[in-house]
Amino acid sequence: MFSKPKIIFYGFIFAMVIPLFAQTIDLPAIFIDTKQKCLDNKVTEKIPATMKVLDGATNNVADSAKGTLYDIGIKVRGQSSAMFPKPGYSIEIRDDKGEGTDVSMFGLPPSDDWVLHGPYVDKSMLRNALAYWLFRQAGRYAPRTKHFDLYINGVYRGVYVMVEKIKRGKYRVNISKLKETDIAGDSLTGGYLWAFDKVGTNTGGGGSNNQGGIEAEGFNTSDGLNVILHYPKKANIQKQQEEYLKKYLNDLEALFMNGKNGDGYDKYVDLASAVDYVLHQEITNNGDSYWCSFFLYKPKDKGGKNGKEFKEGKVTLGPPWDFNLAMSNGGMMGMGGGGNSWQIESKGGMGGGGMGGFGFGGGMGGMGSLKAPNWLIGLWKRSDYQSEMKKRWAELRSGVWHTKVMDAYLDSMKTYLKNAADRNFKRWPNLGQNSGQGDTDPEPMKYCNGSGSSGMKMGMGGNNANTWDGEVEHLRTKMKERMQWMDQKFGFTEPANPVVTEPVDPSIHEPDWQHDKDTADVDVDTDTDVEVADSTKQQGDNNDTIPKPLYMDDFSRLAPMNFFAVNGDHIDVQTTLGGTFALLDLNGTVLYKTRIKAGLTTLKIPSKARNKHWIATLNGKMLNR
Secondary structure, three states: OOOOOEEEEOOEEEEOOHHHHHOEEOOOEEEEEOOOOOOOOOOOOOEEEEEEEEOOOOEEHHHHHHOEEEEEEEEEEOOOHHHOOOOEEEEEEEOOOOOEOOEOOOOOOOEOEEEEEOOOOOOOOOHHHHHHHHHHHOOOOOOOEEEEEEEEOOEEEEEEEEEEOOOEOOOOEOOOOOOOOOOOHHHHHOOEEEEEOOOOOOOOOOOOOOOOOHHHOEEEOOOOOEEEEEEOOOOOOOHHHHHHHHHHHHHHHHOOOOOOOOOOHHHOEOHHHHHHHHHHHHHOOOOOOOOOOEEEEEOOOEOOHHHOOOEOOOEEEOOOOOOOOOOOOEOOOOOOOOOOOOHHHHOOOOOOOEOOOEOOOOOOOOHHHOOOOHHHHHHHOOHHHHHHHHHHHHHHHHOOOOHHHHHHHHHHHHHHHHHHHHHHHHHOOOOOOOOEEOOOOOOOOOOOOOOOOOOOOEEOEOOOOOOHHHHHHHHHHHHHHHHHHHHHHHOOOOOOOOOOOOEOOHHHOOOOHHHOOOOOOOOOOOOOOOOOOOOOOOEOOOOOOOOOOOOOOOOOOOOOOOEEEEEOOEEEEEEOOOEEEEEEEOOOOEEEEEEEOEEEEEEEOOHHHOOOOEEEEEOOEEOEO
């Protein structure tokens, strides 16, 4: 009979049964050692720890000593999810002085801050990854993800997801750096990054949501919304900067108060982002939508070339965040359920409450101000906004949000995660049962005094298939039902096959940051304005060279390098790539095609494409407005 082998790991004994020890796994693996310190949701500050990362095509636990070693700070993250026995964690990669240092994780662009998401009530283990992928498919930044196996203090913790934390940065929310001296003029106007959210998301430990109130993290707008400052954070923002942002939001809110219908909103809100964000929240049927985990940003105002064509940095909606209870997985208080209704309409007329009329009193950790912005609800009611929604929906559903495109993504993830799911649900045998807060951990965290249960039980997952495959297929089915319901509401019929399957810019998914050079990108941490190239010059030809990006001061997306705009009967195409530009109708018929070079190209809309709904493509991929 075999005895349990032991290996020395970071100075503690790593005991495992032979099958797991000998197993070669097909996911990356992370091994964290907390140095015999407790790591639970009562820890309010990141504790020092070490982390080793194995990132081969295949990995073996026995090779953990060969992994790349990092010093980190770590704590449990989240609020309701912090009470799960399989919680998420926030980590900061640290240098030898204990300061944050940027490193790449699993090939993703370097940063010091990362989130280790622990899918527990989401037993498909795919909801966050799918939601972020969908938003990137629309050509906009959302956190990139990588699944991996996690071990803490020698104990297997299951399948986790490495997620890029939402923060300002070149490869994340790409807005200008705001200096302490930027307190007047155009320099005061951005960039800013915030969330409408619960108090406590930037202070305290996991599950602690009232560490000093809103004054410790941001401010309330005139309409009572919690503005949680993420950049600059409350401790770093200057008084003039906070006052500027507060007035900007209050002025926006005033357009929809006292019977006003919002005329002039386009001076404050980027319409294209407001359309894409709402469509994304609705297609995912996100019960948390609009009232919490709602990120927005405001870029800096900048003048165009030689001070002409001044462009405002408007409030831009996104990136999206937190989809554990979306896509028909919300078993708590009806959140994210399978019913067909507009999430944004269920958030209307709530007074001081939230969650579709489920009001919170002031005694629940500062949650009394949680509600959807009245300006967004007012925007939804406008006919011009609804018209843009229907047009954009038709474009996305004919292409990158087509059913067959989503099927291909889910099929690939089912193949990739099959063996990992088997491991995870042996560790967490919660298939076929309601799961949530207070569940017992079969192998409780080491060095903590808890019994493995985190208090009162509260089931939150809304589906209880008996197999992982059943969970994934439930997700697929509910997403298709939601798509079809929205098709009906928008008067749209999905074509048999997708017109396009990818956005034009591949870096939205996998940035080629290793080869990034000053001539190929612009670091927004520098405070030098980017000179706009002369639009009459056509740099490069086709895909032979990639010139310096021609930033045309368009702030409707995070990386404005490849896009088009319609001006009357003309199309302005801005791109760093050369190639074939085409207009296709929603069934894929080519209405117009021509070769363009890198830079700015102005084309007259051909007669065949006038008064028709079309999709613009570059080299066969979707080009965003």
